[in-house]
């Protein structure tokens with residue numbers, strides 16, 4: 001056991017002798033390499049670096065040093081319900097959150113979920129998370145969400161949403177504008193996006209919300225290509241009205257035609273893939289196999305811990321699996337054999353790091369280990385794990401061998417927030433107590449019977465959900481043809 005290192009503010013840190021994945025264009029692998037951090041920036045990368053007096057030294061030998069991972073779509077408030085919906089479909093999720101119980105969440109419940117999700121992210125080496133926060137029923141909820149994010153030393157983007165009301169309504173509220181003025185100050189640790197979906201309703205009721213986003217100069221993130229909820233009609237409306245641009249993040253983008261992918265590619269937006277979610281909830285087949293051909297930038301996300309964990313190792317692994325699985329299946333259907341994998345391990349590591357930085361318009365600052373960039377860094381190293389050696393193929397190791405228990409050290413903005421597998425400056429007991437109070441509140445308010453039924457939902461006999469958005473009755477035959485024909 002090494003002596004405990006004291007990490008003080010402004011004390012430089014060097015990670016010594018690791019296998020460094022800088023995530024540059026050449027996808028280089030630098031063995032026996034040091035990474036020096038001074039202040040909030042990467043000051044140097046190279047072998048046996050000279051360092052300032054008093055630099056804290058972290059032994060990275062036998063470990064992998066890579067950029068902090070970036071999750072571009074996570075409903076952090078839902079982490080308070082961790083694992084509850086393990087057997088849900090998307091329909092059951094919509095019913096539970098959108099129609100029945102989402103409104104039970106008080107500001108303190110959003111706070112509790114966000115704090116736990118934020119801590120979980122740091123622990124797993126996810127240094128930036130887009131909090132796709134669509135449970136903000138009031139500005140008090142939004143203040144609680146930001147308070148929570150501010151209380152944990154990670155980098156976050158608040159993607160403001162409110163699934164209980166039409167996007168045109170909540171974005172027009174004066175208290176929303178006031179919130180943006182008060183809380184979104186341009187601080188590098190807290191970005192801002194607008195989060196809402198586009199139903200495809202030809203009257204385009206989401207238009208005023210897009211105008212607010214344009215007015216504020218912020219990006220829109222939208223669940224697009226979700227079977228039974230959003231599809232090509234929404235993309236076409238966004239395109240025709242000039243609201244598709246380089247900052248737009250299309251989440252899932254699973255049930256879309258090639259025409260929609262052309263529009264996304266042509267306007268420079270990116271797609272956030274939540275493979276575990278798409279595989280199990282039913283948005284459509286995880287689409288990387290299809291969108292790779294269109295050259296659309298990709299980032300990865302975990303979606304929600306009500307089903308899955310906030311762990312991008314899982315995201316990389318399942319994304320490789322789903323992509324390769326589909327390639328084999330498509331080839332076999334034609335009597336062909338895939339002899340070379342189209343999607344490589346280094347590509348999913350890129351999507352988990354630099355892909356996220358690109359999606360957030362922060363390539364050049366985040367997502368790579370390069371002199372001058374922000375020091376968001378992960379050391380994967382586990383001396384007690386038989387899986388940590390031999391380290392022959394570092395990208396393959398990250399994607400298929402490593403797991404979050406192997407995250408040894410994490411730096412965010414130059415600050416060491418995890419070391420020797422222990423989070424620093426995080427009050428896990430307080431987070432637990434808050435989440436327990438939220439669970440208590442929900443369970444008591446719902447009643448034991450309803451609580452149990454929610455976790456073990458029946459197969460509905462008659463209720464078929466046309467769309468989960470209560471502000472429009474719109475539904476499209478194009479996404480419901482199978483259901484109609486049954």
Ligand SMILES: [Zn+2]
Nearest residue numbers: 073132223303
């Ligand atoms: Zn989502």
